Amino acid sequence: MRQDMTRRQLLAGAGAGASALLARPAWSRAVTAPAGKVTVGKCKTYGPELIPTLEKMFDQLGGLSGLVKGKTVAMKVNFIGVRSQRLGSALMEDTFWSHPKMIGAMVHVLGKAGAKRIRVVEGPWSTTESLEEVMYSMNWKPQDILSAADNVEFENTNYLGRGKKYSRFMVPSGGIIFPGYDLNHSYEDCDVFVSLAKLKEHAATGVTLSMKNVYGTTPITIYGQDAGVDEPSIRPHGGRGNVMHFASRPPSKSAPQQMDLTLPKDAGFRLPRIIAELNSARVVNLAVIEGIKTATGCETNYGNPNRPQAAINPGVIIAGTNAVATDAVGMAVMGFDPLAEKGKVPFARCDSTLAFGEQLGVGIRDLKKNEILGVPISEVVFSYPAMMEKLLAAQKKA
Amino acid sequence: MALNAETIPMRWPAGPLDIARGEKVKGFTAETAEVLRKWQDPASLALVQGTPINCLVVSWGADAAQQQALKPLVEKGKQAGLEFVGLIEGEANMPAAVAAAKAAGLSAVAMEGDAPANAGIPVIPWNKAAQVRSTSSFPILGVSDGVFPGLPQAASQAGGPTNLPWVDSNGAPLLITRALAPDKTVWIGFAPPAQAKLAAEAYVLAVADPASHGARWVISLDDQLRADLAAKKQPAADTWKKLIDTVSFFEQHKELRGYQPSGLLAVMSSFAGPNFETGEEAVNLLPRLRQPFRVIARSRAASASFAGLQAIFYVDKEAPDAALRKKLMAFVADGGTLFVPSKWPNPEGAPAPAEPYLLYNMRKVGKGRLAVCKEDQPDPYDTVADIQNIMSHRTDILRLYNAPSSNFLYETTAQGKQGVIHLLNYSRRPGGDGPVFFVKEPHKSARLVSPELASPAELQWVPQETGGAELTLPRLSVYGAIEMEK
Numbered sequence: 001m002r003q004d005m006t007r008r009q010l011l012a013g014a015g016a017g018a019s020a021l022l023a024r025p026a027w028s029r030a031v032t033a034p035a036g037k038v039t040v041g042k043c044k045t046y047g048p049e050l051i052p053t054l055e056k057m058f059d060q061l062g063g064l065s066g067l068v069k070g071k072t073v074a075m076k077v078n079f080i081g082v083r084s085q086r087l088g089s090a091l092m093e094d095t096f097w098s099h100p101k102m103i104g105a106m107v108h109v110l111g112k113a114g115a116k117r118i119r120v121v122e123g124p125w126s127t128t129e130s131l132e133e134v135m136y137s138m139n140w141k142p143q144d145i146l147s148a149a150d151n152v153e154f155e156n157t158n159y160l161g162r163g164k165k166y167s168r169f170m171v172p173s174g175g176i177i178f179p180g181y182d183l184n185h186s187y188e189d190c191d192v193f194v195s196l197a198k199l200k201e202h203a204a205t206g207v208t209l210s211m212k213n214v215y216g217t218t219p220i221t222i223y224g225q226d227a228g229v230d231e232p233s234i235r236p237h238g239g240r241g242n243v244m245h246f247a248s249r250p251p252s253k254s255a256p257q258q259m260d261l262t263l264p265k266d267a268g269f270r271l272p273r274i275i276a277e278l279n280s281a282r283v284v285n286l287a288v289i290e291g292i293k294t295a296t297g298c299e300t301n302y303g304n305p306n307r308p309q310a311a312i313n314p315g316v317i318i319a320g321t322n323a324v325a326t327d328a329v330g331m332a333v334m335g336f337d338p339l340a341e342k343g344k345v346p347f348a349r350c351d352s353t354l355a356f357g358e359q360l361g362v363g364i365r366d367l368k369k370n371e372i373l374g375v376p377i378s379e380v381v382f383s384y385p386a387m388m389e390k391l392l393a394a395q396k397k398a
Numbered sequence: 399m400a401l402n403a404e405t406i407p408m409r410w411p412a413g414p415l416d417i418a419r420g421e422k423v424k425g426f427t428a429e430t431a432e433v434l435r436k437w438q439d440p441a442s443l444a445l446v447q448g449t450p451i452n453c454l455v456v457s458w459g460a461d462a463a464q465q466q467a468l469k470p471l472v473e474k475g476k477q478a479g480l481e482f483v484g485l486i487e488g489e490a491n492m493p494a495a496v497a498a499a500k501a502a503g504l505s506a507v508a509m510e511g512d513a514p515a516n517a518g519i520p521v522i523p524w525n526k527a528a529q530v531r532s533t534s535s536f537p538i539l540g541v542s543d544g545v546f547p548g549l550p551q552a553a554s555q556a557g558g559p560t561n562l563p564w565v566d567s568n569g570a571p572l573l574i575t576r577a578l579a580p581d582k583t584v585w586i587g588f589a590p591p592a593q594a595k596l597a598a599e600a601y602v603l604a605v606a607d608p609a610s611h612g613a614r615w616v617i618s619l620d621d622q623l624r625a626d627l628a629a630k631k632q633p634a635a636d637t638w639k640k641l642i643d644t645v646s647f648f649e650q651h652k653e654l655r656g657y658q659p660s661g662l663l664a665v666m667s668s669f670a671g672p673n674f675e676t677g678e679e680a681v682n683l684l685p686r687l688r689q690p691f692r693v694i695a696r697s698r699a700a701s702a703s704f705a706g707l708q709a710i711f712y713v714d715k716e717a718p719d720a721a722l723r724k725k726l727m728a729f730v731a732d733g734g735t736l737f738v739p740s741k742w743p744n745p746e747g748a749p750a751p752a753e754p755y756l757l758y759n760m761r762k763v764g765k766g767r768l769a770v771c772k773e774d775q776p777d778p779y780d781t782v783a784d785i786q787n788i789m790s791h792r793t794d795i796l797r798l799y800n801a802p803s804s805n806f807l808y809e810t811t812a813q814g815k816q817g818v819i820h821l822l823n824y825s826r827r828p829g830g831d832g833p834v835f836f837v838k839e840p841h842k843s844a845r846l847v848s849p850e851l852a853s854p855a856e857l858q859w860v861p862q863e864t865g866g867a868e869l870t871l872p873r874l875s876v877y878g879a880i881e882m883e884k
Contacts, residue, residue: 082562084798084800084802085799085802086800086831086834087831088832089832089834089868127783127787128753129787130753133790134791136790136791136792137794139836139862139864139866140864160755235755235780
């Protein structure tokens with residue numbers, strides 16, 4: 001061991017020889033990650049086939065009733081980025097965002113399975129607007145979701161919202177970057193936490209699936225660029241880049257602070273660890289990845305028109321009882337190797353979030369060690385790398 | 399031809415006064431001075447020959463040397479049908495300068511402050527936006543402190559609190575000036591950034607930004623372009639042609655100048671004294687929130703129609719007079735929402751539930767709502783964001799996607815049958831994706847006109863499942879207008 005490395009750095013996999021250490025960190029062996037049950041369903045449209053497909057998939061998982069009956073459910077949806085930035089003329093819900101019909105269908109099946117209360121949650125970019133307002137701004141009808149089951153409500157979790165105080169979630173293993181996180185009360189109020197993600201790639205984390213979706217639980221009032229210094233700000237302004245991606249400023253002092261300030265300030269290093277920590281601190285009880293319609297080529301092009309993107313229709317849904325296992329299946333459906341490490345697509349410039357999820361005891365990414373049900377993966381593979389090749393070739397030709 | 403709404407002005411720096419001023423500026427070169435000498439030569443007028451430009455704005459003063467130097471230029475120009483306006487700035491002997499302008503046969507002078515009585519020559523009030531005066535009977539009003547439009551040079555182009563990159567636009571002062579003086583043609587002055595070498599698109603935007611807001615830029619070229627034009631360099635000629643083509647484009651669509659800003663929200667203020675800053679900031683920020691709105695000058699509020707409005711943002715710290723307050727409260731009682739500052743005396747109505755994080759306490763009045771700000775000095779962005787939030791996106795009449803560096807202005811004819819959406823791209827280069835507009839109300843037709851298109855393009859309405867329709871535009875570098883008809 002290098003004498004100039006702290007124990008934390010070693011655990012974090014920083015410094016020279018980090019990749020070798022990363023593969024088998026001593027501490028990871030002490031944590032036993034649970035295997036998961038994952039099911040795959042074909043669904044080409046958001047039409048009448050959607051609810052029966054979901055019901056069949058959840059039956060394959062053993063039924064939702066055992067999980068949600070009489071319980072309060074929080075379902076984190078995905079409203080990423082600046083809402084006015086679409087992929088061409090494609091609707092946001094057909095590319096980057098959770099689709100309102102998928103949200104409505106999920107609410108319906110959760111309600112039908114006996115959920116006592118269903119709160120749809122998300123931290124939409126830099127606004128105090130309610131989720132209803134965000135949906136109106138996208139020309140959606142939020143009442144369709146509110147009426148899909150009894151006791152449905154929305155909460156914007158980017159700030160304190162309707163709570164009196166933030167809830168603290170500590171990382172059971174102690175964490176790598178942060179020891180814990182302060183989140184909106186909704187994540188504590190719920191008995192069951194559902195991550196409803198979209199099947200997408202991501203510029204900083206390779207893929208953005210059910211684990212990465214949990215990243216959006218961190219309130220901007222604490223983890224945003226204009227978060228309060230000592231206490232959370234009242235209103236969310238801006239994004240999480242400064243605190244989370246690049247560590248150019250700390251979160252509000254009221255929240256748990258970064259433990260080792262010498263760690264790399266690189267998004268490809270930080271985000272996989274932070275996301276794994278969040279998934280460890282607030283475990284996802286039901287992971288659902290919707291790939292009916294989505295986008296390839298990273299979820300946003302960050303204003304770089306040279307990064308080709310395309311709206312696609314893989315026509316697939318993946319659901320599981322474990323976020324790491326579900327994401328592993330999601331990666332396989334996308335044509336990636338779930339066991340890929342840094343340097344191999346889709347983790348060309350970042351660590352694998354799934355690997356850290358495994359090391360923090362959230363779940364297992366090896367498909368063979370999880371129970372996979374439903375439609376065989378080989379029947380639904382929609383190769384994102386092949387699509388990227390195609391797009392790059394078309395771009396070159398143009 | 400007298401100066402009127404059809405006059406198209408261009409700043410024409412020339413003569414010893416401009417050279418003396420230039421010499422006080424860092425970076426002023428002998429070459430630049432030589433160009434200014436060339437531009438006082440009547441032969442230089444060939445540049446504007448055959449263009450829509452019909453008025454030159456020259457530096458003027460009591461200084462006899464300047465008057466003498468410009469004499470041949472003025473005489474030749476007038477023979478060619480050009481008007482001349484003397485811009486008097488920093489002049490100690492105003493009466494002498496004005497008298498000299500009259501003697502030299504200038505059409506008007508432009509000067510700061512109120513127009514002097516009995517000047518003997520038309521006077522264009524030439525003031526900063528915060529001090530715009532409309533006391534002059536002359537049909538042209540000047541705003542002297544415009545900004546060269548675009549993305550800010552110094553500031554980051556990343557999103558601010560509005561999530562979108564900040565843009566430098568003259569929209570706010572021009573909308574305010576139009577509201578204060580609706581019967582005037584507004585000229586706005588701004589110079590290109592010092593030592594800038596600007597692409598043609600920068601000049602296209604410099605013309606389009608004021609023109610789309612119903613005003614005229616007093617065209618002003620950068621030193622390098624002026625020098626290159628004098629030297630007859632081809633790239634400069636190409637830039638000049640684009641600039642002139644843009645001016646011509648707006649002349650071909652001058653009917654759009656008769657349209658009025660439209661939206662469900664009105665910003666009402668005196669726009670005087672300390673109220674100017676607050677009012678201007680709101681008018682600056684609302685386009686970044688993609689909120690269509692109109693501006694009502696408080697001095698004209700008594701006769702203003704509130705028809706079609708859902709909400710009014712009353713900006714001023716001081717309460718309105720009794721008659722205006724009565725009119726505003728009638729608007730509220732009828733279902734409108736009135737946003738007022740914290741000092742609103744004896745708020746009407748009864749408290750109503752509101753989300754605690756909002757800047758406003760809500761009160762129920764008749765069928766409508768009175769929203770009283772909780773803070774004396776609220777953050778301007780949070781203020782307009784909460785106004786939009788309380789109004790609700792349910793009622794959005796327009797939405798814009800995929801144009802982060804763009805602003806739009808929605809205007810309609812008096813009867814509302816025709817509408818236009820002016821779209822200005824302040825990045826001056828096409829975005830990755832074409833802009834998309836959501837339009838709530840059904841229209842029969844929509845066509846895109848732009849100096850970037852050889853001919854108007856019919857746009858296809860794409861009906862949306864939950865109502866309204868969308869229009870997808872081609873990628874535009876600078877400017878396009880969607881002309882719609884119900």
